[in-house]
Amino acid sequence: MERLIRRSIIAGKIRAPASVAAPHRILFACSVAVGQTVVSNLPPSPNIDATISACNAFGADIVTEGTVADVFGAEEIFPPPILACGASNTTLKLFISLCSLFDKEVELSGSGQLGKKPIEPYVGYLERLGATCFTPSGFLPVRIKGPISVEQMVYPSQLGTQFLSGLLLCAPLRMDDTEIGIEGQMPGWEYVGQTIGVMKKCGISFSSEGSDFLYVQGGQEYAPPGEIEVPPSSYLSSFLLLAGAVAGRIEVEGMPPDPALEKLLTSFGAEAHSRNGNFLSSAGSLSSASLSAPELGRLLPHALVLASLAAGETSIKNMGSLGRSEGARMRIVMRELSKMGASFTDKGGELLVKGGRLAGAEINAEGNAAAAMALSVAALAAGGQAKIIGAECVSDSYHGFFRDLASLGAIIR
Numbered sequence: 001m002e003r004l005i006r007r008s009i010i011a012g013k014i015r016a017p018a019s020v021a022a023p024h025r026i027l028f029a030c031s032v033a034v035g036q037t038v039v040s041n042l043p044p045s046p047n048i049d050a051t052i053s054a055c056n057a058f059g060a061d062i063v064t065e066g067t068v069a070d071v072f073g074a075e076e077i078f079p080p081p082i083l084a085c086g087a088s089n090t091t092l093k094l095f096i097s098l099c100s101l102f103d104k105e106v107e108l109s110g111s112g113q114l115g116k117k118p119i120e121p122y123v124g125y126l127e128r129l130g131a132t133c134f135t136p137s138g139f140l141p142v143r144i145k146g147p148i149s150v151e152q153m154v155y156p157s158q159l160g161t162q163f164l165s166g167l168l169l170c171a172p173l174r175m176d177d178t179e180i181g182i183e184g185q186m187p188g189w190e191y192v193g194q195t196i197g198v199m200k201k202c203g204i205s206f207s208s209e210g211s212d213f214l215y216v217q218g219g220q221e222y223a224p225p226g227e228i229e230v231p232p233s234s235y236l237s238s239f240l241l242l243a244g245a246v247a248g249r250i251e252v253e254g255m256p257p258d259p260a261l262e263k264l265l266t267s268f269g270a271e272a273h274s275r276n277g278n279f280l281s282s283a284g285s286l287s288s289a290s291l292s293a294p295e296l297g298r299l300l301p302h303a304l305v306l307a308s309l310a311a312g313e314t315s316i317k318n319m320g321s322l323g324r325s326e327g328a329r330m331r332i333v334m335r336e337l338s339k340m341g342a343s344f345t346d347k348g349g350e351l352l353v354k355g356g357r358l359a360g361a362e363i364n365a366e367g368n369a370a371a372a373m374a375l376s377v378a379a380l381a382a383g384g385q386a387k388i389i390g391a392e393c394v395s396d397s398y399h400g401f402f403r404d405l406a407s408l409g410a411i412i413r
């Protein structure tokens with residue numbers, strides 16, 4: 001699917017979109033809790049559908065109607081011989097850990113871009129924990145047989161928050177305690193915090209829950225929370241607020257404060273602040289800034305867009321600290337912004353971005369939803385018309401993204 005975007009002035013209020021990360025954790029936790037939970041504010045997403053199918057394959061019974069899911073937890077958790085994860089990376093990362101708990105082989109498969117992502121780093125880590133894994137190509141499908149036996153784990157931060165969340169969600173189901181020491185600085189720690197919060201709502205306790213060390217006692221039982229609402233997503237909202245910072249004025253209702261986003265937007269000269277449970281951003285005269293990649297974390301695509309539109313030369317230091325997925329996303333955004341007129345220079349770990357005016361171009365985000373959303377926002381402030389190739393990838397993360405931008409005045413077709 002293609003989207004054509006023209007330079008636009010946008011303005012208005014809009015509700016913060018629901019998180020697409022939290023539902024995976026919520027559905028997993030409620031599926032291993034005996035009893036019923038009603039999950040509300042569930043956003044439409046094929047990736048969430050994949051997690052629902054995986055939960056059902058392990059013995060849960062989940063029925064959805066609109067934005068509500070009735071989750072009946074499994075009386076007994078039993079692995080299926082084959083588990084299809086669709087194109088959902090989160091489904092794979094959560095359930096590959098669950099499969100590693102059982103002394104029964106499970107084959108995990110995937111489709112679309114998921115089938116093209118290397119699985120070896122995660123398989124290798126599970127093998128070090130005691131699981132038996134087999135993948136002939138280093139990609140899906142992969143066969144997993146547990147149980148993992150290591151109690152004290154050293155977790156490399158480059159493996160990311162999704163895989164760590166899977167290990168955490170599975171830790172109470174083990175008979176042994178689980179200790180996890182985090183090696184290196186991990187971007188996106190808020191997603192781990194989200195996982196911990198869901199687990200606590202389901203009755204799981206932690207002996208330690210710091211950003212460098214986690215301790216979960218084994219033999220705990222998940223309890224159904226009865227009702228749970230999917231929270232709004234600060235991250236998805238950040239793309240709307242980025243649009244406000246470069247192309248108009250936007251107020252996102254129901255979004256909690258986001259100090260990192262506020263700092264980023266204001267550092268380039270845009271207006272940004274929280275007010276009465278809402279978050280507002282508006283365009284200003286953008287000028288260059290000096291930034292650090294580890295501090296930006298998930299907001300690196302936003303920073304690249306702002307730097308490409310700002311007068312002068314922006315410096316982003318410590319680029320070598322990026323993990324595999326962050327680095328791949330950065331390269332996509334840089335390449336496509338270069339097509340639009342931005343200039344990037346790598347000076348041994350420091351990225352220099354020379355910004356100014358951008359022009360419309362044919363953009364391909366290679367199936368990366370965050371890159372596609374960031375580049376679509378850049379197109380709102382670029383001269384002429386931009387064509388977004390493969391725009392359907394955005395629906396996996398933010399189903400109503402283009403619709404919401406259009407409702408604020410963006411010219412999109």
